[in-house]
Amino acid sequence: MRVAITGRKVRITDSLSERIEKKLSKLDKFFESDALAEITITKERSMNRVEITIRNGGLIFRAEDVAADPNEAVDKLVDVLFRQIRRNKTRLEKRLRKDAFAEINSLLPQEQEEPEQKYRVVKSKKFPVKPMDVEEAILQMVLLDHKFFMFRNIETNEINVVYCRKDGNYGLLEPNE
Numbered sequence: 472m473r474v475a476i477t478g479r480k481v482r483i484t485d486s487l488s489e490r491i492e493k494k495l496s497k498l499d500k501f502f503e504s505d506a507l508a509e510i511t512i513t514k515e516r517s518m519n520r521v522e523i524t525i526r527n528g529g530l531i532f533r534a535e536d537v538a539a540d541p542n543e544a545v546d547k548l549v550d551v552l553f554r555q556i557r558r559n560k561t562r563l564e565k566r567l568r569k570d571a572f573a574e575i576n577s578l579l580p581q582e583q584e585e586p587e588q589k590y591r592v593v594k595s596k597k598f599p600v601k602p603m604d605v606e607e608a609i610l611q612m613v614l615l616d617h618k619f620f621m622f623r624n625i626e627t628n629e630i631n632v633v634y635c636r637k638d639g640n641y642g643l644l645e646p647n648e
């Protein structure tokens with residue numbers, strides 16, 4: 472797995488970089504060699520926000536944490552990602568590296584395996600998608616008191632989604648193609 476580490480308002484030392492790569496190597500058994508792990512460490516006041524995103528064959532695994540020590544956050548996030556992969560094992564077996572779960576299956580007794588989680592759609596809704604600019608879409612989302620809002624971007628004529636981020640700012644999702 473390829474690893475890219477970025478520091479924002481913080482210097483990434485060689486020892487920190489090596490430690491992160493060593494921790495992430497625990498996840499190598501699940502991914503092909505061309506998988507990309509992007510780690511971003513951002514200094515926020517006295518804390519460090521650590522985000523890990525792993526891209527592999529169209530799948531994206533993501534986890535983030537805030538801690539005083541970035542090493543502590545990385546340790547926690549690798550465990551979180553490991554649990555995400557294990558929890559969704561049956562769905563992922565077809566899409567991850569061949570024999571990715573051979574080691575886990577031999578290490579874990581059957582009773583410790585987590586039951587497969589069923590994803591259920593409890594509500595489906597159709598509505599007209601009005602053309603508008605991003606600013607108007609954010610206003611609509613705020614007025615409706617929603618966390619996200621889908622709209623047709625008047626500039627690109629594509630379906631976009633605006634959403635409220637944890638930090639109170641807004642994000643925009645746009646299709647890539």
